[in-house]
Amino acid sequence: MKPLLTAAAAAAVFAFQAPAYAEDLQFQLINDSSADLVEFNVSSASSDSWESNLLEGGYLAPGYEIGVLIADGATTCVYDIRGSFSDGSEAEDYGLDLCEMGGYTFTD
Known part of the structure; x- marks a missing residue:
């Protein structure tokens, strides 16, 4: 069984090895569904393709949340x-x- 991503581990996953700048986006990801979230992709709305899976082999169990940092340098x-x-x-x-929302919740 794969381990549940903790907030600290998730922050490391989502940081993309980049320093935080004012343009970086932080928000809460909440799984309020009845199944494990096993893949999570975020892409700029202007993009025609999905970015890679940010959970990288982990999962987010129902009832849990993690902080997400998108440090892609985009404004x-x-x-x-x-x-x-x-x-x-x-x-x-x-x-x-996502700047206005401050978070996103998956539900059934």
């Missing part, structure tokens, strides 16, 4: 989000202003 707040779950379901959401 945008508008992103698309995709999540894949252990039960085979997927969820996508587009054009989200």
